[in-house]
Amino acid sequence: MTAMLVAGDIGGTKTRLAIVSAENGPRAPLAEKTFQCADYENLEDLLAEFFASSGLHAEQACLGVAGPVLSGRARVTNLPWEINAGDLQDRLGLERVELINDLVATAHAVPRLQAADLETLNPGKSDPAGAIAVLAPGTGLGEAYITREGVHYLAHASEGGHADFAPGDELQMDLLRYLQKRIEHVSYEWICSGMGLPNIYAFLKEGGRYPEPGRLAEDLASAGDPTPLIIAASLDEKSPCRLCSAALDMFCDVLGAEAGNLALKVLATGGVYLGGGIPPRILSHLRRGGFMEAFRRKGRFRRLMAGIPVHVILNPKTALMGAAWYGLERA
Secondary structure, X not given: OOOEEEEEEEOOOEEEEEEEEOOOOOOOXXXXXXXXXXXXXXXXXXXXXXXXXXXXXXXEEEEEEOOOEEOOEEEOOOOOOEEEHHHHHHHHOOOEEEEEEHHHHHHHHHHHOOHHHEEEEEOOOOOOOOOEEEEEEOOOEEEEEEEEEOOEEEEEEEOHHHXXXXXXXXXXXXXXXXXXXXXXXXXXXXXXXXXXXXXXXXHHHHOXXXXXXXXXHHHHHHOOOOHHHHHHHHHOOOOOOHHHHHHHHHHHHHHHHHHHHHHHHHOOOOEEEEOOOOHHHHHHHHOOOHHHHHHHOOHHHHHHHHOOOEEEEOOOOHHXXXXXXXXXXXX
């Protein structure tokens, strides 16, 4: 019987699982399902339910986790789950369990992405031997990078999304002061993520810069996650919300600056890739110019930055496929 591997993309909000085989490959899973993390106390229960519902049981697992992975252990940054590879292996009867950072999983898939998986914001000129930077604003802000060793690509983990936020203009300085009164450590994740966009919105609203529509205020007050509402109100073709649109533009400016920071730090002449659930939904704002202007605004290195390709990853299963490719190769 064909050996099977369960691949996972374990996020702060959702978990995607797939059972794959070497013969079919990650783009043609034998079974696949998405789960809401809040419905489960731990990953073991979620995996057990997936195996039961699919009628399949893998021999091995490779799971991309939204958080640092150290010595086979991980704690999801925005979820109260502690994951131990050895415990999963024993409790679920698996031969091998490998935990990797979810951005390492995404990065592992990047060299295998096809044209249909991407939207280009800046064509630039890619250096085939250059490093590649990957940022993923979703529930949090994940970062990773890729280097090339001969014909092989190596994905490296990073927790750069938790680095100190550096304002780029007076308005962003005001945002920093606003957040410092409410958050112990203001990192880029508190701004460039699903949990960060509401912070920008609240800052602009409380500063009286834009009026808040009454109906939107009611909807936000009852929403468990305000981010989708803010994005939808900004993108409303008939009557876009000025406050939401301004918040999203500021989000893009800060994200562009941080993408440029990562590109400089790893000298990402091979390109920058934006993953996560948010960028594909806000392409119109990313194209407005603020994102790329902030990306390029690096003083004496502006010309270098202008030549770096920047792409948005459209395929929502990229991290899942990356975990699957990683696991199959290691097997």
